[in-house]
Amino acid sequence: MTGSQKRARVIAVANNKGGVGKTTTSVNLAHGLSRKLLDEQGRATGHVLVIDLDPQGNAADALGLRSVVYDAKTNTDGSCISQLFLGERTLRQVILPAGPDRPNLFLVPASQKLETATHQVVVQAVVSSLTGNDAVPVDQLLEHYFADALPLFDFIIIDCPPKLDTLKKAVYRFAEDVVVPVQAQFLAIRGAQQHTDALLELRKNNIAPNIAMIVPTVVDARQVMAQKVIERLREIYGRSMVSAPIPNRVDIKEAPLSGLTVFEYAPDSDGAAAYQKLVDRIYSDVRQPA
Amino acid sequence: MSDNPLDALDELEKQKPRPRPSSKGDNMGELLQAVQPAGDVTEVTKRGKYAKHGQYLQVTFRLPPEYMDAIRDIAKQEHISQASLKRWLVGIGLQEYRKGRRPKVKEVVHAAIEIPAVEDDE
Numbered sequence: 213m214t215g216s217q218k219r220a221r222v223i224a225v226a227n228n229k230g231g232v233g234k235t236t237t238s239v240n241l242a243h244g245l246s247r248k249l250l251d252e253q254g255r256a257t258g259h260v261l262v263i264d265l266d267p268q269g270n271a272a273d274a275l276g277l278r279s280v281v282y283d284a285k286t287n288t289d290g291s292c293i294s295q296l297f298l299g300e301r302t303l304r305q306v307i308l309p310a311g312p313d314r315p316n317l318f319l320v321p322a323s324q325k326l327e328t329a330t331h332q333v334v335v336q337a338v339v340s341s342l343t344g345n346d347a348v349p350v351d352q353l354l355e356h357y358f359a360d361a362l363p364l365f366d367f368i369i370i371d372c373p374p375k376l377d378t379l380k381k382a383v384y385r386f387a388e389d390v391v392v393p394v395q396a397q398f399l400a401i402r403g404a405q406q407h408t409d410a411l412l413e414l415r416k417n418n419i420a421p422n423i424a425m426i427v428p429t430v431v432d433a434r435q436v437m438a439q440k441v442i443e444r445l446r447e448i449y450g451r452s453m454v455s456a457p458i459p460n461r462v463d464i465k466e467a468p469l470s471g472l473t474v475f476e477y478a479p480d481s482d483g484a485a486a487y488q489k490l491v492d493r494i495y496s497d498v499r500q501p502a
Numbered sequence: 503m504s505d506n507p508l509d510a511l512d513e514l515e516k517q518k519p520r521p522r523p524s525s526k527g528d529n530m531g532e533l534l535q536a537v538q539p540a541g542d543v544t545e546v547t548k549r550g551k552y553a554k555h556g557q558y559l560q561v562t563f564r565l566p567p568e569y570m571d572a573i574r575d576i577a578k579q580e581h582i583s584q585a586s587l588k589r590w591l592v593g594i595g596l597q598e599y600r601k602g603r604r605p606k607v608k609e610v611v612h613a614a615i616e617i618p619a620v621e622d623d624e
């Protein structure tokens with residue numbers, strides 16, 4: 213890749229805690245960014261890719277793409293990122309368009325097979341070090357398999373599982389920015405701090421993702437505690453690093469059931485407005501490709 | 503970046519060799535045939551500091567958790583015992599060593615405190 217080639221902005225949406233809204237944030241952020249990359253006639257001026265690394269594969273559900281995702285029992289022809297890591301399919305073969313209404317949004321989905329595939333990659337790396345065969349080290353999985361995608365997309369959003377573990381270094385070597393959704397509960401603050409402290413620790417090893425945004429989610433504005441939690445997050449990270457809160461709204465929770473993002477399901481809702489603010493912040497704050 | 507990325511990937515991948523389906527593993531079957539299941543072992547004796555179960559010595563050593571997770575999953579996938587798989591993995595390593603492959607060894611320097619001599623009280 214030459215220096216003059218454009219390069220996607222890679223953003224990981226991550227938090228060690230489950231149920232904080234990582235997939236919801238990933239999908240709505242990605243769709244929102246892709247909408248900003250459409251001209252007045254609806255033609256794409258740029259493209260966005262979502263990479264799902266959670267074996268639960270909820271990103272595909274949230275985009276209504278479950279029917280084309282790999283399932284060991286019901287759909288062995290479907291796509292899964294594990295096929296890429298195991299050399300069974302190419303990148304082109306695992307990328308799914310997100311539908312005619314989202315012309316510039318794409319998804320590389322995950323399934324339960326990803327768990328086994330990740331472990332196989334670890335063992336293959338060990339065996340290759342003994343046999344001299346070429347095997348991609350686990351830490352370089354994303355850099356290696358998504359290298360061709362970097363000049364073709366404007367944004368790549370990685371939906372991370374709660375337990376990143378084996379793929380942690382792979383994600384943070386590939387991603388330049390990290391968005392951390394945090395539920396507006398006091399107990400969640402400590403978990404978020406532990407997560408961001410771990411990220412800062414990685415910087416000492418030259419794996420340096422930039423903590424781009426802390427996103428308070430499931431915020432009930434009627435609760436004094438929620439406001440206190442947001443204030444505390446601002447004290448810890450700085451006001452500019454904490455996005456406008458994502459409210460606790462039924463629309464946000466129901467949208468995935470219909471395979472729609474909040475912008476499609478309830479475009480005039482508070483939830484859509486909140487995610488639009490996040491999209492606008494990320495689009496303008498995060499360095500864009502040249 | 504407004505061209506369809508899927509078309510661009512199609513063009514890129516036409517120029518690359520197609521990936522081969524992953525094989526089941528180098529001579530795994532042959533080595534596994536040479537390794538008897540632990541269930542066939544009945545007699546326990548002693549060899550030096552090790553307990554000997556039939557033809558095998560009982561050995562304990564530590565592995566990273568991700569190795570254990572991988573061994574568990576691969577054993578399940580290949581329908582073999584974890585113990586057999588571990589023996590095969592070690593066997594593969596020994597084969598490679600005999601072919602000339604060597605582990606990378608780095609020196610570890612341990613800090614030591616110089617303990618001052620204590621003078622006797624007079």
